[in-house]
Amino acid sequence: MSNEQLSLFEESNFDSNDQKELIPTNAKIPIPPGTYASITEVAQHCNQCHRCGLGDTRTHAVVGRGNLKAPIMVVGEAPGQNEDETGLPFVGKAGQLLEKILASVNLDTEKDIFISNINKCRPPGNRVPTTEEMEACKPYLLEQIRLVDPKIILLAGATAVKGLTGEKRAITKIRGQWIEWDGRLCMPIFHPSYLLRNQSREVGKPKWLMWQDVQAVRAKFDEIQNNH
Ligand code: SF4
Numbered sequence: 001m002s003n004e005q006l007s008l009f010e011e012s013n014f015d016s017n018d019q020k021e022l023i024p025t026n027a028k029i030p031i032p033p034g035t036y037a038s039i040t041e042v043a044q045h046c047n048q049c050h051r052c053g054l055g056d057t058r059t060h061a062v063v064g065r066g067n068l069k070a071p072i073m074v075v076g077e078a079p080g081q082n083e084d085e086t087g088l089p090f091v092g093k094a095g096q097l098l099e100k101i102l103a104s105v106n107l108d109t110e111k112d113i114f115i116s117n118i119n120k121c122r123p124p125g126n127r128v129p130t131t132e133e134m135e136a137c138k139p140y141l142l143e144q145i146r147l148v149d150p151k152i153i154l155l156a157g158a159t160a161v162k163g164l165t166g167e168k169r170a171i172t173k174i175r176g177q178w179i180e181w182d183g184r185l186c187m188p189i190f191h192p193s194y195l196l197r198n199q200s201r202e203v204g205k206p207k208w209l210m211w212q213d214v215q216a217v218r219a220k221f222d223e224i225q226n227n228h
Contacts, residue, residue: 031143073116075118076117076157090192116141129163167188171190176188176213187213
């Protein structure tokens with residue numbers, strides 16, 4: 001083995017258990033790709049994590065639900081009260097609406113989808129997570145994406161788009177457009193809680209736009225499946 005190969009080996013060989021044990025306590029400790037072998041391991045760290053202040057007030061870390069090898073991943077913002085209490089993402093009214101929307105194009109959250117959030121712990125009063133909080137938690141999400149390995153990622157709401165891709169434009173400007181991120185197809189969509197506040201089904205209104213977007217997702221999913 002050449003010296004160059006040896007140094008590459010050393011850098012990628014992240015098996016220092018001491019270092020790994022420090023991950024949940026210090027946001028400065030990196031989480032290199034390949035740190036976790038399973039979502040269960042990610043969940044264990046999230047549930048003991050204090051990389052940001054949201055760990056101080058959570059009841060449960062909300063790590064994800066659905067098929068651990070799903071072809072489609074939905075990423076939301078952060079847990080709300082119901083999610084914090086149950087430890088499961090998207091379980092309140094917004095979650096039920098999301099299930100209905102996906103079911104309307106025959107996507108099943110148990111089979112086709114894995115659901116997660118940018119931040120795993122609930123921000124007090126359901127405020128938007130800060131940039132620092134999002135950055136502290138992001139490596140867990142990157143590990144989840146690597147492990148689930150979805151073909152399509154749906155980013156529900158502006159915070160999810162910004163948290164993963166850094167894109168800061170308003171969701172009304174970018175929803176429904178495919179973005180390529182890290183070799184994966186991502187689509188920004190409205191957060192279902194926004195649709196709960198905008199109930200009109202008229203042409204051009206958020207609910208109608210969401211219907212267009214979810215049909216585009218279904219069509220792309222079919223296209224990908226037919227090409228394999
Ligand atoms: S939100 Fe993420 S980074 Fe912050 S304490 Fe929870 S798991 Fe850790």
